[in-house]
Amino acid sequence: MKHPDDSGTAHGGSDAGSDRPAATATPEPPSPAVSFAGAGLPAEVLRTLTRLGVREPFPIQAATLPDALRGRDVLGRGRTGSGKTLAFGLPLLTRTAGRRAEPKQPHALVLVPTRELAEQVTEALTPYAEALRLRMATVVGGLSIGRQIAALRQGAEVVVATPGRLHDLIERKACRLGRVRITVLDEADQMCDLGFLPQVVDALDQVHPEGQRMLFSATLDGDVDQLVSGYLRDPVVHSVDLSAGAVTTMEHHVLVVHGPDRYAVTTEIAARDGRVLLFLDTKHAVDQLTRHLRASGVRAGALHSGKSQPQRTGTLAQFKDGRITALVATNVAARGLHVDDLDLVVNVDPPTDTKDYVHRAGRTARAGESGSVVTLVLSGQRREVSRMMADAGIEATVTKVRSGEAELSRITGAKAPSGTPLDGSAAPRPKNTNAPFRGLGTSKGAAKGTSRGAGGTSRKAGEARRLAEARKAAAVRRNNG
Numbered sequence: 001m002k003h004p005d006d007s008g009t010a011h012g013g014s015d016a017g018s019d020r021p022a023a024t025a026t027p028e029p030p031s032p033a034v035s036f037a038g039a040g041l042p043a044e045v046l047r048t049l050t051r052l053g054v055r056e057p058f059p060i061q062a063a064t065l066p067d068a069l070r071g072r073d074v075l076g077r078g079r080t081g082s083g084k085t086l087a088f089g090l091p092l093l094t095r096t097a098g099r100r101a102e103p104k105q106p107h108a109l110v111l112v113p114t115r116e117l118a119e120q121v122t123e124a125l126t127p128y129a130e131a132l133r134l135r136m137a138t139v140v141g142g143l144s145i146g147r148q149i150a151a152l153r154q155g156a157e158v159v160v161a162t163p164g165r166l167h168d169l170i171e172r173k174a175c176r177l178g179r180v181r182i183t184v185l186d187e188a189d190q191m192c193d194l195g196f197l198p199q200v201v202d203a204l205d206q207v208h209p210e211g212q213r214m215l216f217s218a219t220l221d222g223d224v225d226q227l228v229s230g231y232l233r234d235p236v237v238h239s240v241d242l243s244a245g246a247v248t249t250m251e252h253h254v255l256v257v258h259g260p261d262r263y264a265v266t267t268e269i270a271a272r273d274g275r276v277l278l279f280l281d282t283k284h285a286v287d288q289l290t291r292h293l294r295a296s297g298v299r300a301g302a303l304h305s306g307k308s309q310p311q312r313t314g315t316l317a318q319f320k321d322g323r324i325t326a327l328v329a330t331n332v333a334a335r336g337l338h339v340d341d342l343d344l345v346v347n348v349d350p351p352t353d354t355k356d357y358v359h360r361a362g363r364t365a366r367a368g369e370s371g372s373v374v375t376l377v378l379s380g381q382r383r384e385v386s387r388m389m390a391d392a393g394i395e396a397t398v399t400k401v402r403s404g405e406a407e408l409s410r411i412t413g414a415k416a417p418s419g420t421p422l423d424g425s426a427a428p429r430p431k432n433t434n435a436p437f438r439g440l441g442t443s444k445g446a447a448k449g450t451s452r453g454a455g456g457t458s459r460k461a462g463e464a465r466r467l468a469e470a471r472k473a474a475a476v477r478r479n480n481g
Contacts, residue, residue: 060084
């Protein structure tokens with residue numbers, strides 16, 4: 001196979017040189033490909049697409065494939081779940097095919113913000129890489145750096161990496177980027193948000209100066225704009241599926257809950273039939289809720305940055321194959337997590353900004369499927385959450401709910417948990433200094449005659465019951481005596 005670079009022409013069609021001019025958007029890109037075959041992909045790739053049941057390109061793929069295959073710098077904007085991985089991955093693999101990497105010197109680089117996204121990209125591209133006889137290596141933190149050094153030493157044409165671990169490998173002289181002619185920045189805005197901009201810039205300064213660069217991001221402001229203007233040459237801009245909230249198959253609900261009832265509502269949602277992804281703000285809160293759910297009979301698993309990579313990988317695998325039905329996570333799962341047929345995402349803690357909301361929501365209604373996003377709010381949070389969702393262009397249905405009610409079940413599929421502990425321990429009482437916990441599965445009907453928010457039965461009612469039972473027992477003893 002003749003490689004597209006064999007003509008000696010620099011990628012992008014402009015004059016070669018190490019001084020890259022500032023990026024300018026091309027207003028009218030070529031007509032998008034209407035099929036994978038029409039895009040000019042190799043026969044090996046087309047056969048693999050057919051074998052995997054991938055028949056028609058998604059909009060972002062149809063829009064970017066022609067330009068990316070020609071070697072143009074591409075700036076893509078699209079929500080997560082819109083098909084960006086194949087949009088950049090198929091051109092990257094096609095244009096790298098036919099080359100053989102020397103030890104420690106890859107020819108193509110994909111930079112991503114999280115370990116989960118790195119593994120997902122590698123998993124998605126591996127069948128096509130194998131069809132083209134390309135070797136891939138994934139380098140991320142949390143896994144053995146020795147094994148990653150060994151993989152690079154054996155030779156890998158394509159490297160998928162997180163910026164921090166790649167920087168470590170470069171510092172150890174285990175990886176050199178001078179022969180990288182295709183560089184992809186996926187989820188560039190999150191890499192900048194996580195503080196990886198210095199490592200990203202360092203990597204871009206080391207790759208081949210005449211190489212092709214593709215940047216995909218949900219937003220193009222701040223640090224991302226700096227990357228675009230500094231490192232992309234005359235990029236073709238494609239904006240597709242900008243907001244998860246704009247997906248017509250996605251429903252948005254704001255459920256107003258009473259403070260003491262929040263945990264009970266959450267638990268009943270988690271106990272639904274089918275999988276659910278629940279987001280909380282902190283690692284501690286994730287662990288606490290996961291323990292509570294498992295002790296209540298819900299097959300729950302925790303995912304956050306405090307877990308080791310093998311733990312995170314194992315938990316995700318169990319969630320995908322159904323052994324875990326409720327995944328409790330921090331924002332580490334807001335990007336790079338693809339689960340087929342995930343139809344419900346719950347913000348137990350409301351997101352703090354529109355970007356977080358959009359990416360959390362993007363875990364459902366992927367690839368044309370339907371799904372719902374539910375945000376639990378206390379009455380005092382309604383105004384702030386409404387403002388945030390309005391800024392995101394999202395119209396949500398607002399409903400007041402309590403645990404055990406039919407309306408909660410209608411919206412989320414909530415049901416009472418089995419109550420049988422999965423780990424041999426009783427359900428821990430959640431620590432909540434602001435309001436007492438009503439108790440799991442306690443509906444208004446079940447709590448009839450008791451004071452609200454007091455764990456099911458008020459203290460006075462309990463004392464009266466115990467006194468009545470003591471008097472009855474004394475009367476029985478007198479009659480028997």
